[in-house]
Amino acid sequence: MTIDAEQIRDKVGSVLDKYQRDKGMLVSILQDTQAALGYLARESLLEVSAGLEVPLSQVYSVASFFRAFSLKPRGRHLIDVCLGTACHVRGAVGILEAIERETGIKSGDTSEDMRFSLETVNCVGACALGPIVIVDGKYEGEMKIDRVKPLLASYD
Amino acid sequence: MVTLTIDGRTVQAEEGAMALDVAQEKGIYIPTLCAHESVTPYGACRLCLVEVKTAAGRERLVTSCLYPVEEGLEVITNSERILRNRQTIIDLLLARCPESTVIQDMARELGVEKSSYHPEDHGNCILCALCVRACQEVVGVSAISLVNRGVEREMAIPFFDDSTACIACGSCSYICPTSAITMEDSGGVRTIRMPNNETEFEMVPCKVCGNYWMPRKQVDYISRTKGIEPEFFDLCTTCRD
Ligand code: SF4
Ligand code: FES
Ligand code: FES
Numbered sequence: 001m002t003i004d005a006e007q008i009r010d011k012v013g014s015v016l017d018k019y020q021r022d023k024g025m026l027v028s029i030l031q032d033t034q035a036a037l038g039y040l041a042r043e044s045l046l047e048v049s050a051g052l053e054v055p056l057s058q059v060y061s062v063a064s065f066f067r068a069f070s071l072k073p074r075g076r077h078l079i080d081v082c083l084g085t086a087c088h089v090r091g092a093v094g095i096l097e098a099i100e101r102e103t104g105i106k107s108g109d110t111s112e113d114m115r116f117s118l119e120t121v122n123c124v125g126a127c128a129l130g131p132i133v134i135v136d137g138k139y140e141g142e143m144k145i146d147r148v149k150p151l152l153a154s155y156d
Numbered sequence: 157m158v159t160l161t162i163d164g165r166t167v168q169a170e171e172g173a174m175a176l177d178v179a180q181e182k183g184i185y186i187p188t189l190c191a192h193e194s195v196t197p198y199g200a201c202r203l204c205l206v207e208v209k210t211a212a213g214r215e216r217l218v219t220s221c222l223y224p225v226e227e228g229l230e231v232i233t234n235s236e237r238i239l240r241n242r243q244t245i246i247d248l249l250l251a252r253c254p255e256s257t258v259i260q261d262m263a264r265e266l267g268v269e270k271s272s273y274h275p276e277d278h279g280n281c282i283l284c285a286l287c288v289r290a291c292q293e294v295v296g297v298s299a300i301s302l303v304n305r306g307v308e309r310e311m312a313i314p315f316f317d318d319s320t321a322c323i324a325c326g327s328c329s330y331i332c333p334t335s336a337i338t339m340e341d342s343g344g345v346r347t348i349r350m351p352n353n354e355t356e357f358e359m360v361p362c363k364v365c366g367n368y369w370m371p372r373k374q375v376d377y378i379s380r381t382k383g384i385e386p387e388f389f390d391l392c393t394t395c396r397d
Contacts (some may be wrong), residue, residue, distance in 0.1 A: 042315060055298035055321060057288075060314040064303040 005043055007152065011036040012015050012047040023052050030063055039070040067119075075110045075117040075154045078106035079103075082135040084123025091145075098148040115155070160229040169225050176204050176220035179233060186220055186233050187262060189243065189249075189333050195293050197221040200284045202245050203262070207232040211274035217241065242266050247273060249282055256280040256334045279351045281336035283309055287328035297321050297377070298327060300350075311336075318351055324348060324357035324371035343369045362392035369393070 007062070015032040019025040035043050040063050047055040058145045062067050081096045101105055110117040126132050129141030133151070140151060158171045164180050169178040174197060179186055189201035199222040208221040211228030217237070225231075232238070238387045246263045251273035259282070263269070285302055288311060292298045299322035303312045313319050324346050329339040340347045346357045359368035360375055369392035379386045 043315075055301075056291075056318065057298050058300035058319065060312075061303050062302035065305045067305075099197045 006043060008037065008043045009047060012044055012051065016051040021052055023054055025050065026054060026059065026062055027066070030059075030140060031123070032070060032141065039073050041073075042071075067121075071118070073114070075114045077115055077116050077136050078123075079118050079152075081107070081118070081120050082122070082124050082126075082130065082132040082134070083120045084127065086123070086127035086131075087132055090130045092131040092143075094145055095133060095143045095148065098145045099152070102148055102152055116152070155156070158225060158227040158229075160225050160227070160231065162231045163233055171226065172224045172309060173208060174221055175208070175218075175223045175225050175229075175231055178225055179206075179220065179231070184233055187210040187266065188196050188221065189258075189262070189282060190286060192219045192286055192290075192331060194331075195286065195289035198289060199281065201249075203242055205238055205241050207235060207238060207244075226342060234341075237264065243268050247271050251275045252278045253280050253282060253334060256282075258334045280334040281311055281351045282334055283311065284333060285311070286331045286333060287337055290327045290331045295323070295325055295327050296381075297323055299323070310352060311350065312352055313350070313355075319353075319355045320357065322348070322357075323356075323373040323377040325374050341368065346371050360389065362396040367392055383395050385395060 012033055015036060017027055017092065018032070018087060019029050026048075026140065029048060030040060033099060034040050037044060044061050045063055046056065048054070049059045063071060067115060079099060081092060081099060083092050096107065103111050103118060105116065105118050107109050107118050107120045124132055124134065127142065129139070131143045133140045133143045135151065159166060159168055161167070162182060162184055162279055165182070165183055167178065176186055176188065176191060176197070186206065187203045190198055191204060199219045202219055204220045205217055206223070207215065208218050208223060209215045210226070220231070220233070228271040239322060239375060244267050246259070246266050247268050249259050250263045250268065250271040253377055254271065254275040254277055273334050283302060289303055291300050299319065300311055300313055303310055313322065326346070326348065328340040329337040329348065336351055338349045340349075341359065344359045344361065348355055348357070358372045360370055360372050361368050375389045378384060379389070
């Protein structure tokens, strides 16, 4: 999924307009940009910086700080594995390893066929249901290693 | 003006002045690594910890570089508790930057000879952001920032490779307390070495003595922002007098 420069200028332009080019809305602008384009491409950050007249170093600092932002293209489906304390003691690491085996990628990476991106989080506030795996925002509670394969198979 | 005490001494100070500045003005030493008079305080190194007790009786350990003084405040700059905390901080810094002579000296001064943690050389950068603040507040170009988070935090130019905004003035290397950024001029080229990047910049020669004396990008920046003719920079400061 590569995006061309014109598309970026277009999308970032309308996001900037929506926020009236307000520097104080940088985080929201980056969020909307990522939602519109899938990830924060280098050119997107250049456009945001120029459009808001905020130095690129500051835009990059914010974009690289928050876990929610991705500077690399992401897969069609995002898998979040909770490694918070409660999920951890209920075997989250085993689940993560099973997912890594199944997808062939490590946490933080995207599979070559762009099918999955894998990330870990620390507690999503559903500890009673741990271990928790979230695929595209959908919570899968009480995960078991043998449920990993069928779960992933349901996403193309 | 407000009246407060520092280590039992009664002093007067401007309300809202930072405790560190007030103490230093009175000749009271507090160790620091990330404070500098030319930039806003940031509270990164935590070495400037002091104990304060407000007029209302509230007692706390605070970073003096970021703590505004008020009427009736009692400040203690040196106590067993403060020393213990400073030792832990410098101990951690020493584990991070075992090769830094500045950190080694500060550790010795605080009575820490050897780090009690497993040293893991991360270069000399202590993430104090003095370079970032100088670049933004003094130079005004914001070419660098602290990027990423947690253990991956680093000072860097955008994307680790984009030095477009940098004018090669070298302020970052002058202000860096631990020499994590260095600068070298040789044969018409200035090289700025950051922990994760090295960039070369062209220097302009003086029309009279031929010495390379200022980076081209700095000349362009000053003439553009201050409305000075570029020809003004034809002569170096020595040949101008
Ligand atoms: S490079 Fe130097 S000035 Fe910049 S953050 Fe690191 S230690 Fe501080
Ligand atoms: S630890 Fe996983 S939801 Fe709280
Ligand atoms: S000097 Fe106050 S935190 Fe560094």
